[in-house]
Amino acid sequence: MRAKLKRWLCEGVVLLFIAAAAMLVMDQFRKPTLPAAFSDTPLQTLDGKTVNLAEMSQDRPLLAYVWATWCGVCRYTTPSVATMAEQGDNVVTVALRSGDDATLSRWLEKKKYAMPVVNDEQGQLSRAWQIQVTPTLVVMSKGEVKSITTGFTSGWGMKLRLWWAGI
Numbered sequence: 001m002r003a004k005l006k007r008w009l010c011e012g013v014v015l016l017f018i019a020a021a022a023m024l025v026m027d028q029f030r031k032p033t034l035p036a037a038f039s040d041t042p043l044q045t046l047d048g049k050t051v052n053l054a055e056m057s058q059d060r061p062l063l064a065y066v067w068a069t070w071c072g073v074c075r076y077t078t079p080s081v082a083t084m085a086e087q088g089d090n091v092v093t094v095a096l097r098s099g100d101d102a103t104l105s106r107w108l109e110k111k112k113y114a115m116p117v118v119n120d121e122q123g124q125l126s127r128a129w130q131i132q133v134t135p136t137l138v139v140m141s142k143g144e145v146k147s148i149t150t151g152f153t154s155g156w157g158m159k160l161r162l163w164w165a166g167i
Contacts, residue, residue, distance in 0.1 A: 038129060039143050043092070043118045046105055051092055051116065054143035061146070061165035062090045063158060064138040066126060069098040069107050071134040073152050078113065078135075080155030085115035089162065094118045096126050096134055141165040 039054035056062045065081045067074040078093075085091040095117050098104050104119050120126050133150040139161045140146060146165035149157075 038145070039140060041125075041128075043094075043125075045092070045116045045118055046101055046108075047116075049116070051118070053092065053140060056090060056092060057140040057143055060090050061139055061141040061162045062092065063162055064140065065091065065093040066096055066120075066129075066131050066134060066136040066138070067093060068096040068134045069104070071096075074135050077153060078111075080158060082111075082113040082115045083155065084158065089159070092116045092118065094120050094125060096120050096131070097123045137161070139165045 039057070040052065043051050043053070045051060053062060053064055063081070063084065065077075067078055067081075081091060081093060085093075093115055095104055097120065098107070100121055101119055104117065104121075108115075108117065118125070126132075135151070135153075137149045137153055137158060138145055138147075139149075147161055149161065153161075
């Protein structure tokens with residue numbers, strides 16, 4: 001029994017490494033090529049505040065989260081981002097083609113999400129940033145992009161990326 005358990009544990013570790021390698025390769029394949037002015041673009045949130053990603057990332061790492069109300073994977077990642085925002089983590093989100101401001105505001109209110117949201121109603125911002133996959137997570141520190149991840153990421157994975165960017 002003990003030998004069997006040890007074998008399963010070893011196989012599990014190998015599978016975990018294979019899955020991690022596959023995710024890294026997929027991230028590199030799907031990663032957008034952000035323009036030079038990415039972090040300096042002034043953005044306006046739904047509540048009327050103007051934000052600048054480079055400025056927001058000066059004191060502590062910033063998570064810029066591009067998502068959509070219609071995105072299946074975002075159903076699992078957006079609650080974690082909203083929780084991070086509520087806990088005071090440095091987060092800004094961009095809602096991609098998720099309706100006009102009023103529609104998006106109602107959706108956020110229905111879900112009880114309180115997070116800074118930039119509405120990319122027509123997808124112009126996402127096109128300029130060459131983002132083709134939702135969700136896309138961009139972690140920045142001191143105005144520099146430290147990592148870009150696409151697809152599902154856990155709340156712990158997001159927090160780990162922010163921590164790593166701050167080192």
